[in-house]
Amino acid sequence: MDRVTMSKWDRAAAHFDLMAGYGPEKRWEPKKRELFSRMGEGRILFLAVGTGLDVPFFPPGRSIVGIDISQAMLDKAKPRVDAYPGSIELRQMDVHDMPFEAGSFDQVFTSCTFCSVPDPVRGLEALRRVLVPGGELHMFEHTGSRYYPFRLMMNLMTPLSRRLGPEMNRTTVENVVAAGFQLREVEHVYLDVVKTISATA
Amino acid sequence: METRPYFVFGDLLANASVGALVGCVCAACFGTGWNMLLAMFVGMALGMALSLPFALGFGAFFGAMEVMLPVMTTGMLAGMVASMTGAMEGLALARGATLGLWSGVAVVIVTYVANALIRRRASRWTA
Numbered sequence: 166m167d168r169v170t171m172s173k174w175d176r177a178a179a180h181f182d183l184m185a186g187y188g189p190e191k192r193w194e195p196k197k198r199e200l201f202s203r204m205g206e207g208r209i210l211f212l213a214v215g216t217g218l219d220v221p222f223f224p225p226g227r228s229i230v231g232i233d234i235s236q237a238m239l240d241k242a243k244p245r246v247d248a249y250p251g252s253i254e255l256r257q258m259d260v261h262d263m264p265f266e267a268g269s270f271d272q273v274f275t276s277c278t279f280c281s282v283p284d285p286v287r288g289l290e291a292l293r294r295v296l297v298p299g300g301e302l303h304m305f306e307h308t309g310s311r312y313y314p315f316r317l318m319m320n321l322m323t324p325l326s327r328r329l330g331p332e333m334n335r336t337t338v339e340n341v342v343a344a345g346f347q348l349r350e351v352e353h354v355y356l357d358v359v360k361t362i363s364a365t366a
Numbered sequence: 367m368e369t370r371p372y373f374v375f376g377d378l379l380a381n382a383s384v385g386a387l388v389g390c391v392c393a394a395c396f397g398t399g400w401n402m403l404l405a406m407f408v409g410m411a412l413g414m415a416l417s418l419p420f421a422l423g424f425g426a427f428f429g430a431m432e433v434m435l436p437v438m439t440t441g442m443l444a445g446m447v448a449s450m451t452g453a454m455e456g457l458a459l460a461r462g463a464t465l466g467l468w469s470g471v472a473v474v475i476v477t478y479v480a481n482a483l484i485r486r487r488a489s490r491w492t493a
Contacts, residue, residue: 192429
C-alpha cells in the first residue's frame with residue numbers, strides 16, 4: 166500500500182465534497198451518466214470510488230466492486246453506496262497491488278482517477294490483468310492539453326496540485342495504449358482536457 | 367458547447383469578476399515608470415497568481431476545468447493588458463477594472479469557440 170498517497174487522500178476526504186461535490190458533478194453529470202450507462206450485467210470494478218459522488222449516476226441493479234486507497238474516502242462514500250439500488254462492495258485497496266485474480270472482471274470504470282495514480286502505466290497494466298480478455302475499460306478523465314495557453318497553465322499548476330491531490334498534465338490516452346489496451350473511443354468533453362476513453366483488454 | 371444558463375452565467379460571472387479584479391490590481395501596480403515588456407511579463411504572472419484562488423472558489427459552484435482554465439487565462443490576459451496600458455500611459459483603477467472585465471468576457475467567448483472547434487474536430491475518435 167502506498168502510504169504517502171493514502172494519507173494525501175485521507176486528508177483530502179474532509180473537504181473533498183466541498184470542492185468537487187456540486188459544480189463539477191453538476192457540469193459533468195450528463196456525460197458521466199452516458200458513460201456509466203455502459204455498465205453491463207457482468208462483474209464491474211469501479212476504481213477510486215472516492216466519496217461516492219458518482220454512485221447516483223450508476224444505472225440500478227449492477228454488481229460493482231468499488232475500491233479506493235483511502236479509508237476516509239470510503240467512510241464518506243458509505244451513505245451513497247447504501248442508497249444505491251444494486252450491489253456495491255467497498256474495499257480499501259491500492260490499484261498497483263490489487264489481490265484480485267486475473268480475469269476477475271468484465272468491465273472496469275474510472276472517474277478522474279488517473280490524474281492521481283502515482284504510476285499510471287503500471288496501474289493501467291494492473292487493470293488489464295484483472296479484466297477478462299476483451300474486457301472493457303471505460304474512463305472519465307482530465308488530462309493535459311496540447312494547446313497554449315492551457316498546456317502552460319497546467320504544467321505550471323501541477324507541482325502545486327500534486328501536493329493536494331491530482332496532477333493536471335497527465336497523458337492518460339497514451340498511457341492506456343502503453344499499458345497494452347486496444348483504444349476504442351476517445352470523446353472530448355471539454356477542450357482536449359476532459360474526455361471519456363474506452364478501450365479493451 | 368455549454369448551453370445550460372446556470373453554467374453560462376457562472377462562466378461569465380467568474381471571468382468578468384476575476385478580470386475586473388486583476389485589471390484593478392494591475393492598474394494600481396504598474397505606472398509609466400515601468401518598462402512595458404517587463405510590466406507585461408510581471409502583470410501576466412501576477413494575474414495568474416491572483417486568479418488561482420478565485421478559480422478554485424468559483425469552480426466549487428460552476429465546474430472544475432471548465433472554470434479553472436478560462437479564469438486563469440483571464441487572469442493572464444487581464445494582467446497583460448492592464449499592466450502594459452499602465453506602463454504606456456498610466457491607468458485609473460476603474461478603467462483597469464473595465465479592461466479586465468472585457469478581457470474576461472473575451473476569454474469566455476474564445477474558449478467557447480475553441481471548445482466547439484476542438485470537440486468537432488476530435489470528438490468521438492473511434493477505432
